[in-house]
Amino acid sequence: MAERxxxxxxxxxxxEVAETAVLGAAREIGFHEDDLHQLGMAVRESMVNAVVHxxxxxxxxxxxxxxxxxxDRLIIVIADEGDGFDVNKxxxxxxENNLLRQxxxxxxxxxxxxDEFQVLPGQPRGTEVRMVxxxxxxx
Amino acid sequence: xxxxxxxxxVGDVTVVDAAGRITLGEGASVFRDxxxxxxxxxxxxxxxxxxxxxxxxxxxxGEMVSSFTTVTNHGGQLKLLGLTKRVKDLLQITKLYxxxxxxxxxxxxxxxxx
Numbered sequence: 641m642a643e644r645x646x647x648x649x650x651x652x653x654x655x656e657v658a659e660t661a662v663l664g665a666a667r668e669i670g671f672h673e674d675d676l677h678q679l680g681m682a683v684r685e686s687m688v689n690a691v692v693h694x695x696x697x698x699x700x701x702x703x704x705x706x707x708x709x710x711x712d713r714l715i716i717v718i719a720d721e722g723d724g725f726d727v728n729k730x731x732x733x734x735x736e737n738n739l740l741r742q743x744x745x746x747x748x749x750x751x752x753x754x755d756e757f758q759v760l761p762g763q764p765r766g767t768e769v770r771m772v773x774x775x776x777x778x779x
Numbered sequence: 780x781x782x783x784x785x786x787x788x789v790g791d792v793t794v795v796d797a798a799g800r801i802t803l804g805e806g807a808s809v810f811r812d813x814x815x816x817x818x819x820x821x822x823x824x825x826x827x828x829x830x831x832x833x834x835x836x837x838x839x840x841g842e843m844v845s846s847f848t849t850v851t852n853h854g855g856q857l858k859l860l861g862l863t864k865r866v867k868d869l870l871q872i873t874k875l876y877x878x879x880x881x882x883x884x885x886x887x888x889x890x891x892x893x
Binding site: 655677684733734739740742746752 | 802803804836837838840842844845847848869872873874877878
């Protein structure tokens with residue numbers, strides 16, 4: 641499996657850089673347009689979480705991106721250097737009382753658009769998200 | 780490309796034509812400012828045409844929800860027109876189809892405000 645690692649600044653420009661890198665790798669192993677769109681959105685939401693909520697735009701903190709190409713899947717790991725968070729304490733954006741909240745839908749969209757999604761404590765700190773999209777399940 | 784927005788009047792309905800990407804940063808803030816300005820100047824019937832919007836992220840969805848609340852709090856109505864399949868999918872995943880009135884064609888949307 642071929643892995644590419646990138647160290648990115650905590651800026652919104654890095655969101656575009658990460659999306660471009662992941663979509664390039666996804667095209668190489670044959671993902672089609674709808675799946676590329678879903679992958680791009682999952683990466684965008686994860687990167688925004690890392691830059692905005694994790695590292696809080698701190699110029700001294702980096703976002704770690706890893707993209708691994710396998711014949712049947714793409715594995716993406718995005719880690720920040722923030723304070724971490726408890727994914728179980730994120731309000732359910734589908735609850736009736738939360739439908740009109742302005743924010744809080746990023747994790748929901750990521751889960752909808754990849755086949756596997758894990759949120760793990762970062763090492764030594766921060767948050768690491770691991771996403772897998774399978775080619776075989778591509779539409 | 781970020782979002783480009785313009786407005787036009789069809790009877791007493793303000794139609795807002797959006798094109799491009801509504802994402803965190805400039806796109807979402809342009810959308811927010813446009814709708815807030817219309818609500819502040821008293822427009823009560825606002826139809827947002829999203830047929831040329833290619834991409835909306837969770838921040839863009841958040842601004843749409845916030846705009847809906849702003850217009851409603853001003854005693855008005857905000858409805859959506861011309862969603863692409865991808866935007867429809869987003870509204871279904873987020874259950875916002877239950878919040879927004881969504882129309883396929885402009886004449887039906889305009890009539891619905893009567």
